[in-house]
Amino acid sequence: MVETKGSCACGSIHWQVIGPMRDIIACHCSQCRKQSGLYFAATAAENSDLTISGDTLSWYVSSEGSQRGFCNVCGSALFWKQDGKTFTSIMAGSIDGPHDLKIGKHIHVSDKASFYEINDGLPQE
Ligand SMILES: [Zn+2]
Ligand SMILES: [Zn+2]
Numbered sequence: 001m002v003e004t005k006g007s008c009a010c011g012s013i014h015w016q017v018i019g020p021m022r023d024i025i026a027c028h029c030s031q032c033r034k035q036s037g038l039y040f041a042a043t044a045a046e047n048s049d050l051t052i053s054g055d056t057l058s059w060y061v062s063s064e065g066s067q068r069g070f071c072n073v074c075g076s077a078l079f080w081k082q083d084g085k086t087f088t089s090i091m092a093g094s095i096d097g098p099h100d101l102k103i104g105k106h107i108h109v110s111d112k113a114s115f116y117e118i119n120d121g122l123p124q125e
């Protein structure tokens with residue numbers, strides 16, 4: 001089984017996934033733009049495959065039923081999850097070490113900031 005690990009910028013939070021991870025989705029919605037300063041690039045894993053350690057994880061309720069997990073020391077955005085879903089989105093930039101994940105598509109492109117273009121030829125939604 002594939003094991004993937006990640007952490008926040010200050011190292012207070014570590015996560016581990018034992019199992020498959022989804023292709024990365026780049027989300028350009030206004031919430032992701034505000035929290036990241038640009039856009040989110042997130043993979044995802046089943047909750048049952050994900051272990052999170054560290055006591056500095058805070059959850060921000062960004063919209064009804066959706067929460068964004070971040071380190072309350074260094075501010076790193078790490079997770080996104082929705083009530084009733086069996087998976088958690090995990091920010092791809094937090095992965096430590098080599099991995100085979102690739103960006104598969106862009107979503108909420110109509111909400112993206114005007115100061116960058118998407119030129120990679122991947123599907124846009
Ligand atoms: Zn941190
Ligand atoms: Zn988004």
